[in-house]
């Protein structure tokens with residue numbers, strides 16, 4: 139481990155520090171989350187973004203090739219020779235005129251950051267590469283996570299490719315999509331299907347990891363978030379280092395939003411940017427803890443003095459009414475986001491807003507992304523649905539530059555996609571109707587034809 143990095147409790151009133159070689163997911167003194175922090179004065183980070191551009195010519199070096207470790211100087215917690223990379227972060231930023239029209243911004247102002255292009259098909263590989271690096275550096279032999287599917291797919295992939303660790307994953311029974319489950323199984327992870335949902339699995343995996351000494355790679359792990367900062371570095375790189383007006387991201391366990399806030403705060407601190415973008419975090423209506431707390435009950439980070447009673451009251455109400463998270467966007471079907479505090483801090487840094495969108499809005503937005511871009515899974519489309527809502531509310535102006543983070547690949551959840559486009563009412567009702575989705579305004583229906591040449595040609599002429 140390097141001596142220019144350490145871990146620190148995020149509560150300013152506590153601020154206890156720990157060595158970077160320690161394995162912790164919370165402060166021993168006050169129980170708050172931990173940050174990885176750097177001694178920038180000693181590190182002397184690059185004073186211009188061109189430094190990172192020069193690495194493009196060194197792409198035979200795996201660290202320069204990786205879209206995470208190309209930015210090593212901005213997350214230098216481990217020595218270069220200990221870094222574990224499988225070539226993650228080869229993602230791209232696309233401007234989509236079709237989606238811009240759909241959400242109501244000017245064409246050319248709406249960008250989609252495709253994190254589904256990562257090796258396991260989601261943004262998680264950014265963070266996994268960093269957590270795995272830490273785990274390997276401290277000598278871990280087993281790594282665990284609770285997951286709505288993508289973290290588990292990512293962990294399973296890093297384990298199967300590197301053979302450095304064994305993966306133990308906890309998933310809610312029947313709660314993850316087939317694309318993601320099939321990855322975990324194929325990559326050979328020990329897969330525990332808990333009779334419960336993500337929130338149950340998360341609580342259990344924390345207990346098991348502590349008791350069995352298994353390294354935890356969920357985003358309570360501060361090293362995970364260091365890797366996820368690089369999503370924003372790549373966005374800036376694609377925009378020729380110009381800061382956009384808005385970053386819009388779906389909110390589940392709130393790791394991404396937390397990491398993005400940290401990334402921008404640090405870039406500003408070391409002088410690589412002079413302003414931060416605004417942040418919009420989008421919840422699904424059926425899993426809207428952040429929206430409820432931030433927008434309805436006025437919970438704020440408040441420089442680290444946020445109201446515990448507001449959170450306790452909401453969680454007590456949730457327990458009393460036995461409320462469970464429920465959304466077609468299974469990746470963000472989470473009621474107790476572990477990074478709530480860090481996300482509140484990010485919202486403060488980035489003058490953020492939070493919105494909730496229905497499953498109907500998510501699936502319509504997803505169909506629009508598919509029709510005008512590379513496609514995405516339902517949770518990712520919450521960001522696009524969120525922009526549409528924020529434009530209609532006048533919060534995002536049509537001239538502002540907006541980046542939506544598309545967190546997961548289209549093929550992660552084919553069940554939702556096929557049900558949206560189907561002509562089979564029963565299938566539609568079973569998968570989507572049960573979630574309050576009433577129509578599929580942008581469906582592209584398959585045409586059923588008899589196995590006869592003349593009928594097929596007739597149909598093609600009719601529909602094309």
Ligand code: F0G
Nearest residue numbers: 285286288289390391392393394545546
């Ligand atoms: N989008 C996708 C595709 C996800 O898989 C997740 C989280 C999120 C958004 C939410 O991101 O937690 O940083 O707010 N998936 C986790 C998992 C929980 O287990 O795969 P977040």
